[in-house]
Amino acid sequence: MKAGQMVESKFLKKEDLNYDTGNLVTVKSIDRQNVGLADGEEDLKWCMHFNEFQKPMVLNSTNIQLATKALATDETDDWIGRKLVIYVDDNVSFGGKLVGGIRIRKPRGQAGQQRPPQQANPTPKRNVLAPPAKTFEEEIAGEEAPW
Secondary structure: OOHHHHOOOOOOOHHHOOOOOOEEEEEEEEEEEEOOOOOOOOOEEEEEEEOOOOOOEEOOHHHHHHHHHHHOOOOHHHHOOOEEEEEEEOOOEEOOEEOOEEEEEOOOOOOOOOOOOOOOOOOOOOOOOOOOOOOHHHHHHOOOOOO
16 A cells, blocks of 8 residues: 555545556536635635546646646536546646646547648748749749759
């Protein structure tokens, strides 16, 4: 057993997740909860609840942005019922130290944000080592380009 598993928490923590694969979850709801210590000041944070876990995940700014990107919308009402993967990222830092934490991504194979449409006739890239092609006027006049 890992030491982190011995510490009880009413919120989801990295030790609750499958370290190797992450966990596919379905967003059940989003609300604000007091994450402060029981005998301390109230500290309200946004939390995301999942069908697959009893405990909610406290959302920090990074995970809110990652959920927005993964679900391709910033309208949180549209997140309900949608699937995400929550996983352990060893590169999460806190207080200047790498401590690891939970991150969000879209499930593989799930459509995310749409890419901007490509131009119908993109400008071809010119080989800078080759001389430029003759212009229409040069072709008609039979003149050679100066290079």
